[in-house]
Amino acid sequence: MPPIPHQREKRIVGTSLKMYFDLPSTLRYIGAVAQLASAADKANVDFFVIPDFVTLLPSAEKLRSTSVQLGAQDTFSEDKGAFTGEVSPVTLAQAGVKIVEIGHAERRRLFGERDEDVARKAAAVVRNGMTPLICIGEKTKPSTSSISQAVGLAVSECKPQITTALSAVPDDAEVILAYEPVWAIGAAEPAGADHVVAVAQNLRALVEDRRGRTRILYGGSAGPGTFQNLKDGVDGLFLGRFAHDISNLEKVIQEMSEP
Template sequence: MPPLTRPRRIVGVSLKMYFDLPSTLSYVRGMLQLDGLAWNARLDLFVIPDFVALVSAAEILQPSSILLGAQDTHWEDKGAFTGEVSPVVLQQAGAKLVELGHAERRALFGETDESVAKKAGAAARNGLVPLVCIGERTHNTTSPSAAVGAAISECTPQVTSVLAAVPDDSEVILAYEPVWAIGAKEPADADHVVNVTKELRRLAGGRKGVTRILYGGSAGPGTFAKIAEGVDGLFLGRFAHDMQNLKKVIEEVGGAK
């Protein structure tokens, strides 16, 4: 795909449930130091704290261009859903995007392609960008081509169900995170990532809205340059909880050709 037709780059980090409230807000304040530098002209930056920190984080980030995300949402705007969080409230709290379908939520809380798609539709309906995590659970080691084929086969329904649930002109972010690569010592093989994400881009190719593709799964310094042909940025985890590590990755992605 010609470089000029590619979406704007994007890098972000999820804090999951690792930080307490003071640590979360301290981290968010630290991210302000990463905003407005030269390479910011080439990429977007986002952070996804826990629900309790959203309102305070939004206040901290208000003068910046950093996007605030939430870690989940319900598929209904309101109702008798004790313990859930409405996409309406997330938007009112200052969130701009919402992470959906992470492998942990699929494994621990039984989320399915159907429920993730419903949540994506609710997010888009309320002006939030769905950031949908997709990826194959196991790594086919028969051959590289077999691994790619198996990954595409498993990821395709994850993608198509989401795209069918959101308006064609809405923005969507797809985070390709092979489950077997999450928390591993090394990210997935670069050729594997590129071949899979190229197919994901083809699946979304007919949309009017922007579709950006991220890679997540033990990503760090040096990862983006190897897979830039297939992705628009990186979705980082614990590695980026160290602000200096996050800064290094942002510099690499923003400075890459």
């Protein structure tokens, strides 16, 4: 049976620089991103970029006259207090941040973040007028040739990640879910299109009764051609190192403008 297209949401694409760039190269990249804003506008695609914390203020200045949304790679769950080394969501909002990435697989693996920690951060992001980009995904690569079984296992692992986070935010809050199978992050190829579309459709069913806008992105070795294969399931892409070459990012925006 062919996949059933969901009601079309405005498409969205973005990338995180993680800790790959230093300060000068980050600012050069942000300048190049600013030049792509008109292409994204023409394609009717929402566009965001997530640099490191140190470059948020100069990045905001470079993006000020564009439609590109500035993102942050994490936040703390409290607005203020004795939390050495953490970054307040209040400060992020004041710096011009619109989207905050939380719950990435690296944060979960390296720093032991749990679903409950992600939920508290989601609440802090929404409380301060920003949109949480909640990363979700199963850890284990499917070992079965049965797509339905693999999809069922993925959904069962992702469901508590979603429900725990959404339980902490108002039902009318806008959220973005970034479906990133952990086994596909940094892999040579993205997860199979049939798998991603089926998982995304099942995850969408979990949030279809929310009053707030809920968009689903795919991340995990995404690149040219990825979105057209996934468009019946997802609303956009969350790109990694592939997009660090600005020409690749431009190609993806162009592809997302196609029907």
